[in-house]
Amino acid sequence: LSQEYIKETLKQEINFKSILEVAVIGTHPLNWKTWHVAKRFGVVSKDSKYDKRAARLIKERFKNTPLDREIMRELILEKYDLKNTLEIMEKIKQEIITIKYVRVSEFSALARPILDYARTFAALPLTVEKSIIELVKKRLEETNNKLLCLTCGNWETVIKPKNLMNVDINCPRCRSRIVTRTYVSDMEIGKIIKKKQKKKKLTRDENIYYRKLWKVSSLIQNYGKEAIITLSAYGIGPDTAARVLRNKTDEEDLFRKIYFAEKVYVTTRGFWKE
Structure with missing residues (x-):
């Protein structure tokens, strides 16, 4: 990736909350949170064992309801620091924080697990729910x-x-x-x-x-x-x-x-x- 491409990307206005809502679809943290919030809402019994497939169905069935909003609110609050992310991005745009570009021959110990995690998403499904397409549109x-x-x-x-x-x-x-x-x-x-x-x-x-x-x-x-x-x-x-x-x-x-x-x-x- 060129320095110019990176600079251009960092200048973009990004709605991180919307990105997260797309990025977490089908992931374990979202399914797990869905299951536990659904228990509190009485959608599933309190002694029910976690079921990944059922959690996905619940998330889809209760889309745009108070249950759905609570799932996303708790997940983002517990797992992501949006406030500080936005502050850092704004400081980068204003050049209060500067980016140093360094070419390396191999990925760092920090980068490797991140890239390994990203590879789990490489095999994208051939089909996607029409409801998701409508949200994107x-x-x-x-x-x-x-x-x-x-x-x-x-x-x-x-x-x-x-x-x-x-x-x-x-x-x-x-x-x-x-x-x-x-x-x-x-x-x-x-x-x-x-x-x-x-x-x-x-x-x-x-x-x-x-x-x-x-x-x-x-x-x-x-x-x-x-x-x-x-x-x-x-x-x-x-x-x-x-x-x-x-x-x-x-x-x-x-x-x-x-x-x-x-x-x-x-x-x-x-x-x-x-």
Whole structure:
């Protein structure tokens, strides 16, 4: 992984709670917590022995109920430190905490067990529950995206994919179709576009980012709203998005592929000590 890719990822606005809710699906900690909370709620008798399959069925059956919310609340409270994670990530963005990049020939003693754990998720199922696909769809269609014109550099807007018509996306000022997309809190993108418009020399990092914006624009020109939805997902950049969009067969298959791509991202990146 390049330093630029890591820097870009660390700048992203990440909803860690949503990532955890996806990452823990089907895991032992979630099943175990489901079983014990279900006992307290009287869903299963107090003397019942733990049953992994029954725990999964309970979690699915009581989705979006007080029982489901209590399961996730307790699991996150007991196993994860979201408050300090968010504080650390914010300090990294503000460069209060700096990241030192070191190339090594082998993984460290700390990294090895993390990677071994991540490998247990490598064999993803061929099918996924339709209800999970619907959750992914709802989340991505509700995600705010910042759109900007790369031609005139004088237009930008924030919009949710659900409010986009499935037609060509154009700049309302100059009518250009060279429109790109980024996350809402990205305050550097406008400066880079203006700098390019004035024919000023970009730094190496700015050039890399600007080329990425053109890749994103190309995807939007070819796939429209679906490109913006795909790029809204966790850990999906223009290269992965191109592969997902190129291989999807229909809308349901698109969100299924996005779900699997997010799962891979979470299991291979989500355990890093940042």
